[in-house]
Amino acid sequence: MDPRISFVTLAVRDLDASRAFYVTGLGWTPELDVPGEVVMIRVGERLVLSLWDETGFEAEIGPIRRGDGVPPVALAHNVATREEVDAVLAEARALGAxxxxxxxxxxxxxTGYLADPDGVxxxxxxxxxxxxxxxxx
Known part of the structure; x- marks a missing residue:
């Protein structure tokens, strides 16, 4: 297997809230949007972020383990300057993140961190x- 990631899939509790955050708020464009099921957004040349309603996720993959604290995954968005870090975090803060x-x-x-509607x-x-x-x- 070659070292490559094609999809990053996040099981989300409220697909409408996630769509509002990523699509309406951040302005990202879905490649596929199936209401109640999934929103897929190209985030790289050959990389897709898949926001999957957790019910469908659990039906295919298995039960989601829950608990206190931060989800055990972090995604990163690198920028070219310190000022861009400030700008992205300000935009997220304005969205209520x-x-x-x-x-x-x-x-x-x-660096700084922002949390999406599911705490990722x-x-x-x-x-x-x-x-x-x-x-x-």
Whole structure:
């Protein structure tokens, strides 16, 4: 198997709230939108973010484990400047998202986090290192 991710799928409690956050709020364009089932958004050249109603997710994959705290996954959106980190976090805050940071990191970057309607954390990062530059468009 080649090292590649084609889809990132998030099981969401309220598909309408997720659509409002990602599509209406952030302005992302769905490639596929099936009300009550799934919203699929191209987020990279060959990468799709799939927001799947949790009922359908559980029917196909299995029961979702729940508990206190943050979901055990974080997604990242890297940008080219510190100012872009501030701008993205401000946009998310204006949409009502929970936002933490931004702050300087000990490894030399500048990051903050926002939470989508299901609490999934998105790291908004400026990473001046080689790995950070690798992922910029």
């Amino acid at each position: 929970e936002v933490s940071g931004p702050q300087e990191r000990e490894w030399g970057g500048y 954390r998105w790291e908004i990062a400026w990473n001046p290192g080689e790995i950070g530059q690798l992922v910029l468009p």
